[in-house]
Amino acid sequence: MTLSTLELSLVAPEIFVLAMACVVLMAAAFSRGKNQTLSYILSILTLIGAAWLSYRFVPSGREIIFSGMVVADQLGTVLKLFCYAVLAVVFLYSRNYLQQRNLLKGEYFVLALFGLLGIMVMIAANSLITIYLGLELLSLSLYTLVAINRDSVLSSEAAMKYFVLGAIASGCLLYGMSLLYGATGTLDLTELKVALAGADPLRIEFLLALAFLLVGIAFKFGAAPFHMWVPDVYQGALSSVTLYVGTIPKIAAFALFMRILAEALGDMYGSWRDMVMVLAILSMGIGNLVAIVQTNIKRMLAYSTISHVGFILLGFLAGGPVGYQAALFYTLAYVIMATGAFGMIILLSRKGFEAENLEDFKGLNQRSPWFALIMMIVMFSMAGVPPMLGFYAKIQVIMAVLDAGMAWLAILAVLFSVIGAFYYLRIIKLMYFDAPDGAEPLQAEVDMRLVLSANGLLVLFLGLFPGGLLALCASVLP
């Protein structure tokens, strides 16, 4: 096999991230016990470098390279660039938080970068094997990250739970893949699409394969009824890890769904649509209803994630370019909002104090009107109130569902979003209508304050002018 320059240039970001992750690992190993600012700076540089490489080598169309193992398209470029930006923000939010807890170690950055590499591999995968490779790289990084606070019982328990359940889900996914392979004799997604073109979609092998694949994908997405790990992991992990777990892996899950079900198995839409419908309805229902009774904000946001995943799945099941565009827009919007929400939790935490309970948001308007406003924007956005970004995400999904002729599903979706509005309103109630318990000023570095403000204002700005993001989603998913 010979490698052409074109092929290498299209995977340059992946190679660069891999190399830099190793560099950060070595740097961390040789500066053990010292200040880990070096790892932080190197990681940020990695992201900037990767972004430059991705931007420099944008594929002109859909390029299948490395004997069909890898695909490079504009969708992949957009998703990767988005991941770099979000991960940079995640690092920035986390640095001070980890420092205060003496957990600012190289491992955090190394694992986060390997996780990123896994996501990038999944985004660029054109073969079931490549997908699985990327997925496992991401998953193993995530399990370890959750356990990074090893002295905490909650963290260890969450990591254990995540690992065991995640292993089962990966097994299911692998089993589904092997069934597909058995039925068609290929792992290449392009060939798979050709092989399935004339096949009977109701053949039992295909249905079984779809069911197992969906179990795996639903688990990675955190869709009900495969959502059990989400609240425990979100609560048990350090807030900075929750920030990581709750944001960019959603993009990986989107890519997973997109590459396998939408692109390769797109012709079997009729067979997987109803399965996804069940997942979507259950996710919206369980997510929104159970979130109401939570008192821990990380758990509440975990259930809120589950309900948002339900909406993303609605986009997928509407099918066609309109539906996939809606799912992509929702995923990107959700990641921006979630970054802001978890960022606020980190902002309110300080040395020796974790802002984990809803009560910790009491009277924030008295302590810091500005950040209360930012949080309010994010919460209203998650509830889908205009003129915030989340509103257009919901509109796009509902439009796609109505377009597909499933009006009852649209009604169900808006009903669940009204139920969901309640627990977002409760946070605003705590911030604005209640008096604070203490008057400690917020402790946060200037960079964190600035970026978090920008994060919140971005939610508002993209809500006022969503045209650009909508056009971007439409252009990468024609």
Next chain:
Amino acid sequence: MIYSDFLLSLLIWVPVAGGLLVLAVGEQRLNAGRWIAMAAAGVTLLLSIPLYSQFDSGTAAMQFTEFQPWIAAINVNYHIGVDGISMPLILLTTFMTVLVIVAGWQGVKSNVSQYFAAFLIMEGLMIGVFAALDAMLFYVFWEAMLVPMFLIIGIWGGPRRVYATIKFFLYTFLGSVFMLVSLIYLYLQTGSYEILDFHELSLGMNAQLLIFISFLLAFAVKVPMWPVHTWLPDAHVEAPTGGSVILAAIMLKMGGYGFLRFSLPITPDASRSLDGLIIAMSLIAVVYIGFVALVQRDMKKLIAYSSIAHMGFVTLGFFLPFAIYTNTGSLAGAVLGMQGGMVQMVSHGLISGALFLCVGVLYDRMHSRQIADYGGVVNTMPWFATLLVFFAMANAGLPGTSAFVGEFFVILASFKANFWIAFAAASTLVLGAAYTLWMVKRVVFGDIANPKVAELKDINTREFIVLATLALAVLLLGVWPDPLTEVMEVTLDNLLQHIMQSKL
């Protein structure tokens, strides 16, 4: 004039910008914040005068229109304009907001800058609701407006404010989301969000019925119509005075406005077949809610129920044309009913606003809204008592006040439709007088009830100016309603012609 091209945009964005400026000035410089708020509201009021003076009442077409592409991907445009239906409501908004700012000058103790900012931002959003000609733009304003009101009730409200404000938000949110689904459906049919395109779209009966019901859910909650009115008494009782005034004077009108702008012209056949339902709900509001108001012990609750009863007249007037046509075979009198509904909206805005301000005056002094805590207020507050009695008379529909015009028009129109509808509607003249005047009797007249009442001080100049301005407006529209009815006549005629044509 150069600014008249952007007049509506200025009306929307000047108050919003003023609100942001007040927020930026912050709590430290309170007086500066107050004056900025006053200036922003005042400028908006002045800007709305050319909206009236340059309005061409000879055409039903949209005027002062502006058009800018906004979200090209889903064909949403920043398209605004006014006709004879929306223009008076915008004037009402600018007028009431100034009064609310003046009335809130001293009464608010905490987060003062946020208080003024919330009202200013809400003013801009409310004008946006009335001016929007693009359905998505309309919906954005419609929902965004809930946010400041949610905060106003929640932050500066009474003891049960959290319950009241969350109930208010979720109730209206629930109603609105169904409308959103319908709007998206209409977009998928026409390919644009232009409300005027929706008017021309022909729809089958089933689609019309579903769309009508979804609109009804949104607008009936907002009006509010019986039986989805239960959020209103809670919200009014807990809201601060300014919040109650804006809620009663402007927000309730959006439901009525929605019927005229969306339900009737988009789904005329469904409106025709379901008009009996609306008329029945309106009459229940007039009669049953009138009795409910009679037994209230809390002044604000009483006025809240009286609002529901009066808004029943609005929806009654709007949905009479079909019955009039069936009964008499002609449309004579149908415009009268719709005009009556419109006049009633403006008039109720002024009168209920004034009554809530009066209760606010008493509450600031006594910190009680219970009727039983008062008695003989006329002895200590003669000026206040004079004004309160005037507004109470107006609320009861006394000839010479604006309320009489609206109610009289609607009752006249309903005689053409059916005697018993008119009979039930006319009962408001008795019921309205009973609950309002009985409240006034217990609060204002009689001997001084307790030492607290004996210590009451009469209203100061600021309060007097606010209430007297409102009294003047009520009186003016009562004896000379032509300036108001004239501007809406052609638009309503046109609307009537439109809804009489079947879309099937």
